Structure formats: C-alpha cells, structure tokens
Amino acid sequence: MAGTLTTVSFVPQVHKAWRSRRCDDLSLGMLLTFGLGVVLWLIYGLWLHAAPIIVANAVTLALILVLVAFKLRFVGH
Amino acid sequence: MAGTLTTVSFVPQVHKAWRSRRCDDLSLGMLLTFGLGVVLWLIYGLWLHAAPIIVANAVTLALILVLVAFKLRFVGH
Numbered sequence: 001m002a003g004t005l006t007t008v009s010f011v012p013q014v015h016k017a018w019r020s021r022r023c024d025d026l027s028l029g030m031l032l033t034f035g036l037g038v039v040l041w042l043i044y045g046l047w048l049h050a051a052p053i054i055v056a057n058a059v060t061l062a063l064i065l066v067l068v069a070f071k072l073r074f075v076g077h
Numbered sequence: 078m079a080g081t082l083t084t085v086s087f088v089p090q091v092h093k094a095w096r097s098r099r100c101d102d103l104s105l106g107m108l109l110t111f112g113l114g115v116v117l118w119l120i121y122g123l124w125l126h127a128a129p130i131i132v133a134n135a136v137t138l139a140l141i142l143v144l145v146a147f148k149l150r151f152v153g154h
Contacts, residue, residue: 001117002114002115002117002118002121003114003118004114005110005111005113005114005117006110006111006114006115006118007114008110009106009107009108009109009110009111009114010107010111011107012104012106012107012110013103013104013106013107015104016102016104016106016107017102017104020102022101022102023102024099024102025093025094025097025099025100025101025102025103026090026102026103027089027090027092027093027094029086029089029090029093030086030087030089030090030093031086032086033082033083033085033086033089034082034083034086034087036082037079037080037081037082037083037084037086038079038083040078040079040082041079041080041083044079
C-alpha cells in the first residue's frame with residue numbers, strides 16, 4: 001500500500017504538467033536522481049523476482065520518464 | 078543505494094523551490110499522496126525495527142513537508 005501510494009502520487013503530477021504545459025518548477029536533478037533510484041529498485045525487484053517491486057517501480061519509472069520528456073519539451077513555456 | 082537516491086532526489090527540488098520561491102508547477106496531490114506513502118513506509122520500518130527504512134523515510138518525509146510548506150507559502154508567486 002505504501003509502495004502503491006508513492007507510485008500513484010506521480011499521476012497527479014503528470015496530469016498537472018500535461019494540463020498546464022508547465023514543468024519549470026520541477027527540478028530536473030530531482031527527476032533524474034529519483035529515476036536512477038527507481039531503476040535500481042527495479043533491478044533489485046528483478047533480482048528478487050518480486051512482482052510487486054517490479055510493477056510498482058516500472059510504473060513509477062514510466063511516469064518519471066514522461067515528466068522528464070515534458071520538462072525538456074515545455075521548457076520556458 | 079536505491080533508497081538513498083530516491084530520498085536524496087528531493088534535495089535539489091527543495092533547493093530549487095527555495096531559490097526560485099516558486100512551486101506552482103508542483104502538484105499538491107503528488108506531494109500529499111507521496112507523503113502519505115512515505116508515512117506508511119516509516120510505520121513499516123518502525124514495525125520491522127529496520128533503521129535504513131526508518132532513516133530514509135524520515136528524511137524524505139521532512140523534505141516533502143518542506144515542499145508542502147513552500148507550496149502553501151509561495152502560492153501565486
């Protein structure tokens with residue numbers, strides 16, 4: 001449940017960024033550092049064959065990559 | 078290491094928000110949902126007496142609370 005919440009939490013952020021076409025106040029350093037952490041969690045989950053860790057971190061990684069794409073695309077908007 | 082990165086990632090976000098005095102593009106829903114998830118992780122860590130989970134999530138929670146405070150304080154700036 002804790003993992004679900006921390007994963008799902010990026011949904012409103014993606015939604016907000018998509019609607020407003022703005023990510024200026026999001027830190028790229030935060031997104032990249034967090035994304036790297038999530039990649040390591042994903043590797044850990046794959047290594048353990050732990051489906052909940054794999055699914056939660058794969059979804060989070062996808063949402064983070066969307067935010068990074070928005071961040072690069074909407075720059076200065 | 079994965080946990081350290083996902084915790085530390087909020088440091089550049091707090092730094093950016095503090096310098097720019099802007100959090101408009103941060104989703105309050107993201108902060109509150111993520112914060113609730115971190116609280117549950119913290120409870121889980123306390124229940125397991127797992128110091129790494131406790132420390133990582135206590136630090137993350139503190140950083141999230143700072144961002145929520147900035148979000149409420151810098152609104153419309």
